Amino acid sequence: MKALVALILLIQLPIHKAVPAAPPGPLGCDDPESEEAAEVAVSYINAHSHHGYKFALNRIENIRVIPQGLNSDIIFLELDLLETTCHILSPTPLENCTVRSFAEHAVEGDCDVKLLRVDRKFAVLASKCHSHADSSEDILQVCPDCPLLASLNNTEVLTTVTAALNAHNSKTADAYLSLLEIGRAKIQYHPAHIVYAEFAVAATNCSAEEAKDNVEACQLLPDDQSNFGFCTATMVTTQDKSQDLRADCQLYGHQPGVTYSQPGQDTSGLVPSVVQGFTNHNLRLSHNNPFASESSSSEFPTAVLSAKSVAKRAVAEVAQHDKVPRPVGFLPPPPPPCPGKVRHFKI
Ligand SMILES: *[C@@H]1O[C@H](CO)[C@@H](O)[C@H](O)[C@H]1NC(C)=O
Numbered sequence: 001m002k003a004l005v006a007l008i009l010l011i012q013l014p015i016h017k018a019v020p021a022a023p024p025g026p027l028g029c030d031d032p033e034s035e036e037a038a039e040v041a042v043s044y045i046n047a048h049s050h051h052g053y054k055f056a057l058n059r060i061e062n063i064r065v066i067p068q069g070l071n072s073d074i075i076f077l078e079l080d081l082l083e084t085t086c087h088i089l090s091p092t093p094l095e096n097c098t099v100r101s102f103a104e105h106a107v108e109g110d111c112d113v114k115l116l117r118v119d120r121k122f123a124v125l126a127s128k129c130h131s132h133a134d135s136s137e138d139i140l141q142v143c144p145d146c147p148l149l150a151s152l153n154n155t156e157v158l159t160t161v162t163a164a165l166n167a168h169n170s171k172t173a174d175a176y177l178s179l180l181e182i183g184r185a186k187i188q189y190h191p192a193h194i195v196y197a198e199f200a201v202a203a204t205n206c207s208a209e210e211a212k213d214n215v216e217a218c219q220l221l222p223d224d225q226s227n228f229g230f231c232t233a234t235m236v237t238t239q240d241k242s243q244d245l246r247a248d249c250q251l252y253g254h255q256p257g258v259t260y261s262q263p264g265q266d267t268s269g270l271v272p273s274v275v276q277g278f279t280n281h282n283l284r285l286s287h288n289n290p291f292a293s294e295s296s297s298s299e300f301p302t303a304v305l306s307a308k309s310v311a312k313r314a315v316a317e318v319a320q321h322d323k324v325p326r327p328v329g330f331l332p333p334p335p336p337p338c339p340g341k342v343r344h345f346k347i
């Protein structure tokens, strides 16, 4: 019996060994290794983003692997991301963050990421991103009454945020909260006039009571005590012009190592000039990577150029492949390796 088992193992062993560790040829966008690289890239992007919300992977658009010698490659990734409901200061891990639905007026991020892979370990070398909100027409087509994103410096939005923060500060027994940034805001006109706003806050060194006496003396807590939080506000204006305000704020508690970098404030104070007139924080500005300077942009092969060379190579590979006698039977063509699957929805 033992001998039989040994014999079976002996027969099986070479067969298993013959199976290559990874399929030959270029990496497809949905290959596990591509997904692993994308996961590293997305967590890097979120870790280096300072404003707005965390982004989640929606689709791997393209991947190119350039071998660098033994066990080492340079990998270029093109990623489609979608905004989640977690603010960048939120301690919630990305996998627990909800991607905003299409009807919530989605914001898409586009990123080019360059990674180094050594022995199946990835390190991000450079990344470049930008983000934009979906067009209002797209949303109105499927949801004519849906509220749409409003400019972050919209007067009604500023009024709502200020009123909500005052309302919270006037009834809390805890720390006096100060506004860090407005994350996003939507305005609905029918059937009721409603302003929705979300904003990030931080605790100051004053209690709400102390702030009543001298609000100017209230400072954000130092980095080793910082306490960030997030508020939502809803302002409903009825036909007789009476207003109903709902405000809800939550502090995250101190998170060691998490800091907030104040963007250059304009004179009005509430909205930094870089987002004035915009509906979202652009990843291009909020995601800063010291290594992704303009000079490194040439390191990302342009889509047109690479598409051509990839196509040429593909034709050459197919031609090569066709000379190899095929096994009996007809093999359907393999699915196109890129772009990969859409995880949430396509804008
Ligand atoms: C994230 O989700 C998992 C699974 O639902 C849950 O067990 C875990 O507690 C969540 N973590 C946080 C920080 O919310």
Ligand SMILES: *[C@@H]1O[C@H](CO)[C@@H](O)[C@H](O)[C@H]1NC(C)=O
Pocket (backbone or CB within 6 Å): 205, 206, 207, 210, 217, 218, 219
């Ligand atoms: C808050 O900090 C400022 C600056 O350090 C200080 O002047 C002020 O007295 C502090 N306020 C309270 C209530 O501790």
Ligand SMILES: *[C@@H]1O[C@H](CO)[C@@H](O)[C@H](O)[C@H]1NC(C)=O
Pocket (backbone or CB within 6 Å): 151, 153, 154, 155, 276, 277, 278
């Ligand atoms: C918002 O900012 C844009 C760009 O600076 C400006 O044109 C617009 O007038 C501002 N809107 C309000 C309501 O201040």
